[in-house]
Amino acid sequence: MNEKASLKERVVKTVLTIFALSSLLFLFLIFIFILIEGSPLFLKVGLKNIIFGFKWAPTKGSFGIFPMIISSFLVTFGALIIGAPLGLSCAIYLSEYSGKRLKMILKPALELLAGIPSVVYGFLGVIYIVPLVRNYLGGSGFSLISTSIILGIMILPTIISISFDSIMSVPKTYREGSYAMGATKWQTIYKIVVPSARSGILASFILGMGRAIGETMAVIMIAGNALKIPMSLTDPLRTLTGNIALELAYATGDHRLGLFSTGIVLLVIIMALNYIANFGIKRRSQ
Amino acid sequence: MRINPRFINRLMEIALNTQAFFTVGILVVIVAIILIKGIGNINLEFIFSFPEDMGRHGGIYPTIIGTVMLAILSIIFATPLGVGTAIFLTEYTKESMLTKIIRFGVESLAGIPSILYGLFGFIFFVIKLKMGWSILSGVLTITIMILPTIIRTSEEAIKAVPKNVRIVSFSLGATKWETVTKVVLPSAAPGILTGIMLSIGRVVGETAAVIFTMGSSLRLPTSIMDSGRTMAVHFYILAREGISMEKAYATALILVLSILLINIVAYYIMNRVISRYS
Amino acid sequence: MVKKIGIFLIIFSVIFVCSCANKEKKHSGKKHTITIAGSTSVMPFTEKLAEFFMIQNPKFIIDVQGGGSTAGIQACLNNTVDLGMSSRKLKEGERLNEIIICYDGISIVVHPDNPINGLTLEQVRAIFSAKIKNWKELGWKDRRIDAITREEGSGTRGSFEDLVMHGEEIDDSIMVQDSNGSVKEIVATDPYAIGYISLGLVDKRVKAMPIDGVIPTVSSIKTGAYKIMRPFLLLSNGDPDDHVREFIEFILSKQGQEILRKEGLIGSYE
Numbered sequence: 001m002n003e004k005a006s007l008k009e010r011v012v013k014t015v016l017t018i019f020a021l022s023s024l025l026f027l028f029l030i031f032i033f034i035l036i037e038g039s040p041l042f043l044k045v046g047l048k049n050i051i052f053g054f055k056w057a058p059t060k061g062s063f064g065i066f067p068m069i070i071s072s073f074l075v076t077f078g079a080l081i082i083g084a085p086l087g088l089s090c091a092i093y094l095s096e097y098s099g100k101r102l103k104m105i106l107k108p109a110l111e112l113l114a115g116i117p118s119v120v121y122g123f124l125g126v127i128y129i130v131p132l133v134r135n136y137l138g139g140s141g142f143s144l145i146s147t148s149i150i151l152g153i154m155i156l157p158t159i160i161s162i163s164f165d166s167i168m169s170v171p172k173t174y175r176e177g178s179y180a181m182g183a184t185k186w187q188t189i190y191k192i193v194v195p196s197a198r199s200g201i202l203a204s205f206i207l208g209m210g211r212a213i214g215e216t217m218a219v220i221m222i223a224g225n226a227l228k229i230p231m232s233l234t235d236p237l238r239t240l241t242g243n244i245a246l247e248l249a250y251a252t253g254d255h256r257l258g259l260f261s262t263g264i265v266l267l268v269i270i271m272a273l274n275y276i277a278n279f280g281i282k283r284r285s286q
Numbered sequence: 287m288r289i290n291p292r293f294i295n296r297l298m299e300i301a302l303n304t305q306a307f308f309t310v311g312i313l314v315v316i317v318a319i320i321l322i323k324g325i326g327n328i329n330l331e332f333i334f335s336f337p338e339d340m341g342r343h344g345g346i347y348p349t350i351i352g353t354v355m356l357a358i359l360s361i362i363f364a365t366p367l368g369v370g371t372a373i374f375l376t377e378y379t380k381e382s383m384l385t386k387i388i389r390f391g392v393e394s395l396a397g398i399p400s401i402l403y404g405l406f407g408f409i410f411f412v413i414k415l416k417m418g419w420s421i422l423s424g425v426l427t428i429t430i431m432i433l434p435t436i437i438r439t440s441e442e443a444i445k446a447v448p449k450n451v452r453i454v455s456f457s458l459g460a461t462k463w464e465t466v467t468k469v470v471l472p473s474a475a476p477g478i479l480t481g482i483m484l485s486i487g488r489v490v491g492e493t494a495a496v497i498f499t500m501g502s503s504l505r506l507p508t509s510i511m512d513s514g515r516t517m518a519v520h521f522y523i524l525a526r527e528g529i530s531m532e533k534a535y536a537t538a539l540i541l542v543l544s545i546l547l548i549n550i551v552a553y554y555i556m557n558r559v560i561s562r563y564s
Numbered sequence: 565m566v567k568k569i570g571i572f573l574i575i576f577s578v579i580f581v582c583s584c585a586n587k588e589k590k591h592s593g594k595k596h597t598i599t600i601a602g603s604t605s606v607m608p609f610t611e612k613l614a615e616f617f618m619i620q621n622p623k624f625i626i627d628v629q630g631g632g633s634t635a636g637i638q639a640c641l642n643n644t645v646d647l648g649m650s651s652r653k654l655k656e657g658e659r660l661n662e663i664i665i666c667y668d669g670i671s672i673v674v675h676p677d678n679p680i681n682g683l684t685l686e687q688v689r690a691i692f693s694a695k696i697k698n699w700k701e702l703g704w705k706d707r708r709i710d711a712i713t714r715e716e717g718s719g720t721r722g723s724f725e726d727l728v729m730h731g732e733e734i735d736d737s738i739m740v741q742d743s744n745g746s747v748k749e750i751v752a753t754d755p756y757a758i759g760y761i762s763l764g765l766v767d768k769r770v771k772a773m774p775i776d777g778v779i780p781t782v783s784s785i786k787t788g789a790y791k792i793m794r795p796f797l798l799l800s801n802g803d804p805d806d807h808v809r810e811f812i813e814f815i816l817s818k819q820g821q822e823i824l825r826k827e828g829l830i831g832s833y834e
Contacts, residue, residue, distance in 0.1 A: 005461050012463045013378055019370030023437065024391040026430045030398065030406045037409050057733075059716050067736075086309045093306035097299065106310065108553050113313045115545045117491030117518050120538050123525040124316060131753070140710035140754055142739060153312055160309070184295035214399025216494040217522060220742070225715075227736040236739045241401045241494075246715045246742045248408065248498055249631045252638040255717060263405045267398070274397035340608060418644060419629060503627050504611075513629060527745025528752065 034267060038260030050261055056227050056243070058255040065262055067229040071144075071237035072213050072269075074230065075223070078148025079155055079212040084205055086152070087159030091201075094160070095167040096189055107164065114157035122218030125150040130222065139234030142224030147237070150222055151215060155208035162207060166200020167193060206277040214270060216241040240266045317542065324539025327532045333540070337504055341520060342530045346537055348506040352514035355421055355507060356500065357489045360428040361482055367429070368436030369471075369478060375437075376444045377466055396434035400495040403431045407499035419501025419513040427499045428492065432485035439484065443477020443559070444470060476559045483552035487545045493518045517541050596807040601629040602636015602649030603719045604743050605668070605762045606796045609827055610649055616823060617814050626811065630743075633719030640799045646808050648799035651719030651762075652726075660799040665815050667830040669763035669793045670724055671772040671780040673748065675755040680704055682774040685791075688728055691758060694735035699756060712739045712747050712759035720744065723794035724760055763793075764828040785830055796829070 042050060045063050053064020090110075094103055129149055134141030170193050178188040194201065224236020225246060238246075244259050244266075251259055335345035371388070379385055407427030417423040447470050455465040471478075493516075501513030502523060515523075521541055524534040600610055607630050614626035631639065633650040637658050640648030654662060672688055674680070680702055683691075690696040691711050700706045713734050714721035725734070741747045747759040752769040763780055766772045772780050775792065784790040804812060814820050821831040 009461055009463055013374075016370050016374040016378055019367050020374040020388050022367055023371060023395060023433055024388060026433070027391045027395050029410065030395075030402070030430075033406055033410050033414070034402065055736075057716065086305055089302050089305035090309040093302045097302065097306075110310070110313065112546055112549045112553070113317070115487045115491060115549045116316065116542055117493065117521075117545065119491075119493050119518055119522045119525070120320065120542060121316075123521070123534065123538065124319060126525070128319075134754060134756075139708060140739065140750075140757065142710075142750070153316075156309060156313070184291050186295040186298040187291060189298075210397055210399075214401065216399070216401040221526060225740040226738055227740070235737075238740065241399065244401055244405060245494060245498075246740065247717055248405065249635055251717055252634050255634075260405065260409070263402055267402060270397055270399060270402075271394065274394065278393050278397075340611060416644075501629050503629055505625070505627060513627060526749070527743055528749030529745065 031267070034260055034263045037257060038262075038264040041254065041257040041261045042264075044254075050258075051265065056258075058247075058251070058258040061254070063254075063258045063261065065240065065243065065265060067227060068238050068240045068243050068262070069265065069269075070229050071223075072239040072241070072266075074144060074237065075147045075151055075219070075239060076209050076212045078144060079151035080205060080209060082148055082152025083155040083159055083208055083212075087156050087204070087208070088163055088201060090156070090160045091163040091167055091204075092189060092194070094164050096185070096193065107161075110157055110160050114161070118154060118215055118218040119221070121150050121154050122221035125218065125222040133234065137234050139232075140224060140236065141234075142222060142236045143234045144223075144230045144237055145233040147219055147223045150218055151212040154215060154218065155211050158211055159204045159208045162204035163197065163201045166197040166204070169200070170196045203277045206273055210270060210273045210277065213239075213273070214241060214266070216245045220245055240269075317546075320535065320538050320542050323535040324537075327536035328539060332536055336506070337520075340527075340529055341504070341524050341533055346517060346520060346533075346540070348504060349515050349517045349520040349537075350540075352421070352500070352507055353490055353516040353518075355510075355514065356424055356428060356496070356516055357486045359421070359425040359510070360432060360489055361486060363425065363429040364432050364436050364485065365482060368433050368481075369440045371433075371437045372440035372444055372478075373466055373471075375441055377462065377470065392434045392437050395430070396438070400431060400492055403427055403495040404498040407495060412499055418511070419499070419503070420511045421500055421507055421514050422510045424496055424500030424514070425510070427495055428489055431492070431495055432488060435485045435488065436478075436481045439481025440474070440478045443474040443481070446477065446559075447473045476555045480552045480556040480559075483548050483555070487548040487552070490516070490545050490548065491518055491541065492516075493522050497522070517544075595623055595625050597625045597627060598647065598808055598811055599627045599629075599645045600647040600649060600798075601631045601639050601645045602799075603633040603651040603796075604630040605633075605651040605718075605720050606649035606665075606798075609666075609764065609796070609824060609829065610798075612827065613815055613820055613823055614811075616819075617811055620814075621810070624807070624811070632717050633722070634717045637799060640801050643801055646800070646804070647811075648797075650797040650799060651794060652722040653795065654797070654799075660801055661803065663798045663800070663812055663816075664795045664832045665798055666796050666821070666824045666832050667785065667793055668796055669780045669782075669785045669790055669830075670720060670727070670760050671763045671766050671792075672758065672760050672775060673751050673766060673770040673772055674758050675751060675753075676768070676771045677755050678704070678771060680773070682777060684776050685728060688775065689730065689732055692729065692734050692738060693732045694737050705756075707756050710739065710750075710754055710757040712741055712750055712757060714747065714760075715740050715742045718742070719794070720760070720762065724792075727792045727794070728760075766828070782825075782828065782830055793830075795832075 050063050052066050054066055055062040055064045094106055125146060129146045130141035133143055133146050174192050175188055178192045219239050220242040223242055225238045225242055226236040227238055230237040240262050243262050248259055332345045334347050336347055338344040375385055407423055411417045411423035411426050451469055452465055455469045496516055497519050502515045502519055503513035504515055507514035517537060518541060521537040524530060607628060611628045614628055618624055618626055633652050636648035636650055639645045640660055691709055697709055699709055744761045744765050748761050748765060748770055751757045751759045778784050778789045780790045785793050825831055
């Protein structure tokens with residue numbers, strides 16, 4: 001009986017270990033397959049010609065994705081400029097000003113909205129924001145600014161939720177101490193609460209960036225996908241993700257390899273951002 | 287000159303209030319637009335009839351079936367894997383190099399954007415394993431994509447079960463596995479269920495990872511080797527190709543409503559857990 | 565609780581597997597599946613043909629997917645599909661059996677409010693190579709031209725490059741969309757846009773621009789006056805089997821060609 005039980009325990013433990021290792025295996029597979037598909041091109045065309053090349057004409061042998069790297073960062077920063085102040089104010093309002101009732105309603109409501117599919121955001125952007133930009137700012141409306149606005153809205157729930165949590169975790173005594181010294185509520189927030197929650201807020205911004213740079217379908221709907229680096233807010237642009245999604249189904253041969261090289265570059269950027277957010281910032285704060 | 291700090295305080299309070307309500311307002315407006323524009327085109331016929339002329343007329347029945355098949359099958363695959371991993375991490379090992387590496391792996395998987403899952407699923411399942419554009423390729427890709435969510439929520443839920451429950455169980459002579467299945471998992475079940483619901487919500491709204499692995503055939507899928515179209519992919523195609531704005535809004539409404547419903551159930555379960563333990 | 569969920573999951577998976585296996589049996593027993601993939605320009609028309617064909621021959625299942633001409637050709641070479649669709653001519657080395665199902669014009673389209681009533685081929689080339697950037701240069705408002713092209717790998721783009729660009733490159737500042745539908749959607753909503761789409765998809769939401777004085781219509785293509793046209797091809801690797809042949813015969817039959825003609829395409833025997 002006892003032997004049987006211990007055998008069973010051993011089997012269970014082995015199975016669970018295999019399960020646990022499976023996520024590592026999956027990560028490994030993803031890396032390996034994207035690398036295997038994408039790296040031959042780096043060897044053939046040269047790392048420099050891909051990452052710093054200006055011309056993307058994969059059926060004619062040019063695989064430069066530099067404009068897309070720049071464009072990806074431009075929309076990401078654009079999204080942050082719009083999403084970060086709004087999201088942070090919302091988080092501060094929720095934690096410091098709103099009553100308990102309102103908090104109970106608003107917090108889950110905002111998190112529910114994080115579930116709205118990105119294609120819906122993209123669609124509404126095309127219907128409402130693109131014509132606005134076209135009529136008031138000029139250009140076709142499919143532009144850097146429209147994309148930044150939509151991505152800025154899309155990353156709001158991420159920023160609000162994570163910065164709210166980190167602001168809430170600032171001990172009450174800090175605030176009480178500040179009030180006791182005669183500080184106003186705003187002085188307390190500005191001088192005590194936000195600096196103490198700094199690392200969490202920063203992490204929320206970086207995770208928001210990660211979401212913005214990885215977003216695909218909404219972006220190809222609204223960005224216009226031109227290959228040039230945008231020179232003004234109303235110029236169209238193509239991101240790394242957009243490049244993959246636009247052409248993947250069509251691509252064969254070197255063209256497909258080129259898209260996988262785009263994938264490698266995207267993967268490296270995303271991993272770096274996540275590493276900074278999860279390990280660099282969170283760990284230092286512990 | 288020094289500005290009165292009380293004045294600044296008041297000013298900032300107003301500024302923060304406006305920004306917060308502006309933010310909430312944007313999100314409310316999004317839902318309102320979809321609701322107003324979509325509600326008129328929804329009826330039972332739209333849900334249960336087949337699309338005609340690429341979706342210009344008729345309903346979205348095959349895409350609902352496609353979505354349900356994708357969500358249920360990927361949950362069936364991902365739940366044992368994810369919960370198993372969470373049990374391993376919390377109950378069967380101490381913090382070690384191995385758990386650190388596994389956690390790093392899970393964190394990394396969670397951060398990978400869905401287009402890269404699509405890229406991987408396309409090359410690995412669709413092409414290398416010759417599964418073609420099929421529900422199976424989609425399910426396997428999505429399983430990997432939702433695994434981190436399930437692992438993390440299950441881990442939180444299992445950790446929240448009080449230590450002394452386990453001690454009591456052990457002292458009654460139960461083995462570790464008996465303790466896990468009979469004591470720990472039942473208490474952690476609502477938390478795990480929350481994770482599963484949130485994952486289903488994510489699958490329903492996903493496009494990039496699905497379109498390159500499951501394809502976009504509008505036919506009713508009859509086996510897992512068939513290609514299929516989910517509601518989100520159908521909406522994307524309707525909207526982008528300008529096939530029919532009415533149908534696009536109606537599909538968007540059903541999509542958004544089902545995701546909101548799934549998420550509300552998830553939060554309801556979670557809140558019950560929180561109130562039970564606190 | 566866990567048990568209940570477990571039981572629920574097991575029951576569900578059993579039902580699922582059963583129903584899948586069941587259907588699998590049914591469809592390998594009686595039904596013939598023909599899988600078709602390729603050009604998104606040809607796809608809507610193939611889908612329409614398949615709809616009609618399946619009504620008349622219920623034992624067939626025809627699965628039509630997009631992917632693009634190049635992907636369709638590749639899938640056909642790999643035997644992953646029964647038929648490929650292409651909206652461009654085959655290149656050297658792509659050795660496949662080609663069946664011309666019809667011809668299609670590529671129309672240069674603008675917004676219905678655009679007052680310009682005709683462009684020359686050179687002007688179109690200049691717009692897409694970004695030598696002309698403003699509508700003022702063509703005698704309209706002082707406003708940037710929002711030109712839209714198709715992505716690399718698209719058959720329509722390939723044909724457009726051959727027939728209009730004559731070796732000049734489409735400029736990097738031109739917007740890119742990945743289907744006829746999305747090009748049309750932008751042109752229909754943006755008054756300053758210009759793009760090119762399949763003639764079969766032109767309706768009153770967009771205005772087809774006369775090129776060198778010739779309006780793109782079925783008759784002007786038939787007479788050869790409108791030059792921007794390409795064949796729609798179905799491709800098979802080697803000789804198609806009997807089931808596939810049955811579908812091809814349907815397309816080339818009077819009824820099939822009539823369906824295509826109603827969609828604004830030009831039959832293959834005309």
